[in-house]
Amino acid sequence: MEILQSLFVGFQTALTPTNLFVCMAGILIGTLVGALPGIGPTGAVAILLPASYNLGPASAIILLAGIYYGTQYGGTITSVLMNVPGESASVVTTFDGYQMAKQGRAGIALGIATIGSFVGGTLSVIGLMVFGPALADYALAFGPPEYFGLMVLALSLITAFTGKSLVRGLIATIFGLLLGCVGDDVISGDPRLTFGINGLLDGIQFLPVAVGLFGVSEMIESLIRKEDSKIIKTDLRWRKVLPSWPDIRQSIGPILRGSVLGFFVGVLPGAGATIASFLSYGIEQKVSSHPERFGKGAIEGVAGPETANNASTGGAFIPMLSLGIPGSGTTAILLGALLMFGLHPGPSLFKEAPEVVWGLIASMYIGNIVLLVVNIGFIPPMVWIMDRISPYMRLLVLILALVGVYSFRNATLDVVIMLTFAVIGIFMKKYEFPLAPVVLGLILGDRAEISLRQSLTISQNDLSIFVTHRIAAVLLIAAVISFFLPVISKALGRIRSTD
């Protein structure tokens, strides 16, 4: 009953003309960004974050969230029509979606992907609505030791599951944590790692780092990386996009399985839409009575993964809103957005700013309906826009990045930091260092340190506080296990292959 009352408040916030407009703007921008290879949801959210600053917290988070789940819809378009995934969560869709397009069934592939995305997205918002406040209420009892354990767990999961190498993941994470140490120490006020530069006394802001690493570096890299792809020309009017009853019957199972799988995978920090879509594809292949059809245009190979990647977005908001722990680069930036507005994501956010949280949840319901209508009825104009914009993407992103980052604090230093991290980002990608742990380390670093120092102050510098507080102990043990999980599973795989 309380949930429904809160949702009613949320709809009152979401249905204002401003918030309806920014919701639709975010969705359209997200769909286009998702469709355009090169810049992903993290880069798009980072680049548009400074522009959203003047909108206020509720409108800003609605806009940015719209971009986030909009990209999951948009990435399907290029996957199906060009065999080029618009973003990483749409890679799996190329396996069967492009084959369907070559068989003259591009419209059906896009249609079933849209319907699956709508079902997955809506069910995951219901999950967010039910589990989010419950987890927030539970976490109200958390103190500094529990928060420290939670942050260590989040960082270890991101480190272990992002990227190919544990050592490189750790280097990226610790690099991010060190960046978070730059500036005045929060407790004592002593400057740290500023090298005499006055502009660094306030620390390195996450926004220029995120825009540089995820946005601008991608554009620079696109100059080196050449991709020549053509769009399959086909009739994509709305009648051609609606699937037939046999197609729907074949897709119901994958859509329902994808919804549940995507939602729970999205909750886990480190896992996200990409992992959800791959897992879904693997499961559909295993349960299918004709697995040999996969990779040759099986509709289940599109329905399941596309549902899962959208369902993961609702799940990803749960740790971010309820615990203040982002699970991915994109939710890290959304978390940063809330911090920018002086809000503190975590258990108290549901009480302090219910209009922001429930306004966001209500806007996600509205957004999923809008996305269904837009992606069924307006694919031809979107493909046209995509075709027109893509030659100018690099310039557009650079201009938005320069103006947006400067407007954040009117500081040229921020722009220089952004460009420096753009160059760092290129080298990190080339040498296969993951980027998300850097941003996560930067955002969580000082909070983790404060929790650690507060815990030691409470215990009078006795480290056993992390053992005597059971929840903190469990979280730290889970962090250690999750850290070594990829190593253990690799070793087990090697043992099995030698048997």
Added chain:
Amino acid sequence: MSAAEAGSMGPATFPKILAVSLSILVVIHWIQSRKGKTMPFFEMGKKRDALKAVSFIVLAFGSAFFWESLGALPVLLLLSFVELTWIEGFGWKKVFTVGIALSVGIWLVFTVLLGVTLPLGLLIWLY
């Protein structure tokens, strides 16, 4: 000796722990790469494309350098013209129309619509 006897955790402790850990990891990574474990080769692709990437970076840093002295709009216009001609290789007609449309459009969105203050630079005489 307990942590209490050693002293409380000051502002330098956390960065020191991180710096030492990072140094150890970098050494481990270096040893792994010497042992022939996966270490991707930095491929810059064709010389021409690499030169374009470097030019893009120089152009971006140049924009930041002149941002406040010349002003946001003049810098954006210059950036657009140079980027579209030199890096993207478009013709003059497209360069002018797209360059002006993008620069002025985004400048208007931020200054008029969003109320953000951007440096005027050379355009200060307008006010």
